[in-house]
Amino acid sequence: MIRLERLTKRYGTLVAVDDLSLEVESGCVFGFLGRNAAGKTTTIRMMMGLLEPTAGTAVLGGHDIRRAPEAAKAVTGYLPDHPFLYDKLTALEFLRFAGGLYGLRRADVGQRAQALLEQFGLTRTADELTETLSQGMRQRLALAAALVHRPRVLVLDEPMVGLDPEGALELRRLVRSLAADGVTVFLSTHSLAVAEELCGRIGIIDRGRLVAVGTLADLRARARPDDGAASLETVFFDVLGAARDA
Amino acid sequence: MTLLEPRLRALWNVIRRARLRAATVSVLVGLFWVACFVLFTRVLGYFHGLGSFGPFLTERLLSLLFLTFFGILLVSNTVTALTTYYLAGEVTPLLAAPLSHRRLHHARFVETAVASSWMVLLVGLPVLLAYGVVYHAGPLFFAAAVAVLLVFLVIPAALGVLVTTGLVLVFPARRTRDALLVGVGLGVAALVVAVRLLRPERLADPSGLAGFTGFLAGFGATGSPYLPTTWAAETLLPLLGARPGEPLFSFGMLASTAAMLFQTSAGVVERVFLTAWSRAQTGHVRAGAGERPLSRWLAVLVRPLPRVPGCLFAKDVTVFLRDASQWSQLLLVSALVGIYLYNFSALPLGDATPLAIAMRDLATILNLGLGAFMTTAVAVRFIFPMVSLEGRAWWILRTAPVPLLQVWWSKFWLGWLPLVVFAELLVAATNGLLRVPLPVTVVFLVTLVPLMAAVVSLGLAFGAVYPRLDTQNAAQIATGFGAILYMLACLGLIALVVALEAWPVSRLLAEARSGTVGTQTLVALAAVAGSGVAVAAFWVAKRIGMRALGRLGGA
Numbered sequence: 165m166i167r168l169e170r171l172t173k174r175y176g177t178l179v180a181v182d183d184l185s186l187e188v189e190s191g192c193v194f195g196f197l198g199r200n201a202a203g204k205t206t207t208i209r210m211m212m213g214l215l216e217p218t219a220g221t222a223v224l225g226g227h228d229i230r231r232a233p234e235a236a237k238a239v240t241g242y243l244p245d246h247p248f249l250y251d252k253l254t255a256l257e258f259l260r261f262a263g264g265l266y267g268l269r270r271a272d273v274g275q276r277a278q279a280l281l282e283q284f285g286l287t288r289t290a291d292e293l294t295e296t297l298s299q300g301m302r303q304r305l306a307l308a309a310a311l312v313h314r315p316r317v318l319v320l321d322e323p324m325v326g327l328d329p330e331g332a333l334e335l336r337r338l339v340r341s342l343a344a345d346g347v348t349v350f351l352s353t354h355s356l357a358v359a360e361e362l363c364g365r366i367g368i369i370d371r372g373r374l375v376a377v378g379t380l381a382d383l384r385a386r387a388r389p390d391d392g393a394a395s396l397e398t399v400f401f402d403v404l405g406a407a408r409d410a
Numbered sequence: 411m412t413l414l415e416p417r418l419r420a421l422w423n424v425i426r427r428a429r430l431r432a433a434t435v436s437v438l439v440g441l442f443w444v445a446c447f448v449l450f451t452r453v454l455g456y457f458h459g460l461g462s463f464g465p466f467l468t469e470r471l472l473s474l475l476f477l478t479f480f481g482i483l484l485v486s487n488t489v490t491a492l493t494t495y496y497l498a499g500e501v502t503p504l505l506a507a508p509l510s511h512r513r514l515h516h517a518r519f520v521e522t523a524v525a526s527s528w529m530v531l532l533v534g535l536p537v538l539l540a541y542g543v544v545y546h547a548g549p550l551f552f553a554a555a556v557a558v559l560l561v562f563l564v565i566p567a568a569l570g571v572l573v574t575t576g577l578v579l580v581f582p583a584r585r586t587r588d589a590l591l592v593g594v595g596l597g598v599a600a601l602v603v604a605v606r607l608l609r610p611e612r613l614a615d616p617s618g619l620a621g622f623t624g625f626l627a628g629f630g631a632t633g634s635p636y637l638p639t640t641w642a643a644e645t646l647l648p649l650l651g652a653r654p655g656e657p658l659f660s661f662g663m664l665a666s667t668a669a670m671l672f673q674t675s676a677g678v679v680e681r682v683f684l685t686a687w688s689r690a691q692t693g694h695v696r697a698g699a700g701e702r703p704l705s706r707w708l709a710v711l712v713r714p715l716p717r718v719p720g721c722l723f724a725k726d727v728t729v730f731l732r733d734a735s736q737w738s739q740l741l742l743v744s745a746l747v748g749i750y751l752y753n754f755s756a757l758p759l760g761d762a763t764p765l766a767i768a769m770r771d772l773a774t775i776l777n778l779g780l781g782a783f784m785t786t787a788v789a790v791r792f793i794f795p796m797v798s799l800e801g802r803a804w805w806i807l808r809t810a811p812v813p814l815l816q817v818w819w820s821k822f823w824l825g826w827l828p829l830v831v832f833a834e835l836l837v838a839a840t841n842g843l844l845r846v847p848l849p850v851t852v853v854f855l856v857t858l859v860p861l862m863a864a865v866v867s868l869g870l871a872f873g874a875v876y877p878r879l880d881t882q883n884a885a886q887i888a889t890g891f892g893a894i895l896y897m898l899a900c901l902g903l904i905a906l907v908v909a910l911e912a913w914p915v916s917r918l919l920a921e922a923r924s925g926t927v928g929t930q931t932l933v934a935l936a937a938v939a940g941s942g943v944a945v946a947a948f949w950v951a952k953r954i955g956m957r958a959l960g961r962l963g964g965a
Contacts, residue, residue, distance in 0.1 A: 212809045216960075238811035248802035252732035253725065257705055264721030265810035270709075293732070309806070 165190040165348035170220035173206050180206045182372040193343045195363030196352040203372040204352045208321050212242050225316045241315035245322040247306030251295035255286055255305050266313035280308040299326040319350045360396040368403050375407040431891055443536050450540035458544050476639035479530050486526035487570025489590050494522045496578050496690035515679040523567035534559050551649040558642050561668045565638045568671035578686045588734035595738025599745035718812050722820040735884050739791045754843040771919050774846045778854045779908040781837035786865055786900040793825040793869030794896050795887035798878045804962050830862040847922035853937050860944035865900055867951035872896035874958035903947050907940040
């Protein structure tokens, strides 16, 4: 459902993402981990067509983002790490606008927007300009917009930032429920606990290179073959340490 | 100073990283400075040469100048202080730091004063320099001029901070900002109209000079001895040798008032800052009942359009109508259009003397260029900022299954339709006032269609190449480096089109007067050539714009 093929981004001599290939199957929650500036957001921006790769491509829902960007985007929902919205639109107007961009029929978009506002606890703020919403509410609204067209692929870049505990819990439930419905979720996060709880497969990126990929059990077996109960945190640092030593 | 360091370092980094841009801006500023100096030296020299009447006029002009500066500075500081004290993001870490509110006030005060006053300094210094040169003043005058100007700037800055703080304590900050922006638009528009209605062209007419000097004299009579503007003028005039006075006393009044107001402002802000800041943070604005009809009305309006373009159109119109800075610009543009039309109605072209005929022909030929240029001035304010106003929300459009070309066309139609109607009406109306023959008007109106398309395409291209994603204020975006280049590019294009059509149109005018026929083919060819240039510019700008849009990623 998601396939990255030798994705590379160079800025002059700096290699931000280096020949990154991976595959995430349908209905899987994939955790994308790494230190700051490891290349997570650059990878996601290339996947979403926000940044031109130097080489390679991403295939989302069977559509190549470089060859058929509209088709790839039509099946994908995206939540950036800092979701800037249109300040002068109300929450409801913003969702209607997002629905329109994804080609939802006029008759359906209103109902869908109301349902999402309710689902994300935003009904009371439906008529408020987004400039007056708190960061957490903006985050919820941006997530609602990412889901407005019922995507088959969901790309989330640090989705927990700004969410209150209740919002974070709801998001975790939502991700699980979407995955159960067959939606492929690509989740970039710094929260190892969240990744451990939600992700069926995990990829670790360091200095632009994918240094490990697999289930938590795979990563454990590789980093700590003698410790079958090692936490993701332990595995994460072991993998990064080994990558640095290599 | 520590608190100002980040701003200074940021400025230095910008200059270091964009040397060419910094050099271009410096050259443009230098040229403006020299132009101001030369203009004022000539005007003051002219007044000075009017015998015993001269000093009287220059005195009044200096007072008028300080009064104008004071008005502009008061409004500008009030608006700026709202942002720097109560809306800027960098206030939060400062507030969290172990920092007294008094120090915070001082740092914000300097920032407010600099941001509001640099333009006045830019104009004020060459003007005072021109005074010194015309009056052959000594070095003391020049030193005093700098000191007076610097101290003078503190007074409206302090008053602006006090007014803003009062407003924030009473109204939500965002509503205050919107009201202030519209108020500023109204104020500036009124000022522009008022200046035009003074009919400064009378200066060129010796018989009209008496009226203008009468105005200045009348103005001078109302100069109150309690106004800082009077103290500033009274400090400098004796040092110019224009007349005796007590410059030290006047400067003392100015400096002590500035110090007193600065301390008052610091004291008030120190006491109420947290309350005012807290109020500014809780300014919930419900769109609610007032805004829902807008959504409904737009939904009906875009129904005939395809889904995505309709959606983009409704969003852009909603954002535009809710942006107070756009309203303020609309008011200013309306005033300028009014003046433009008034200027044409006031042209003395009624008689049939050869001079009047030649002037009418010249005005007619230039009218295509002037009308197009006037429309470009509107485009700088509304088309150029279109890309920047998407701001950091660009990711929404870029990650949606909408081809970039569709986004571009949506913005193009939104800009071109009103602009071409505006330009056609403007040129048709002014041609009517000039009693231009119909064939010429038709040629102009036909040429304007592709020309305005090129102007809009250039606006989108320059807007995408020089985006300012850090601000949501259209007026601020329209004063940037890219906007200046955009104006220059449009000016060049318009000049080229006018040059191509000038000679055939002048022949057509001559034929219309003599009743002969013969140059229709030539005129048609010229119109086609002019339109061809515009179409070529449209196409090139579209390509550049699309490429630049592709590089914009947003969040």
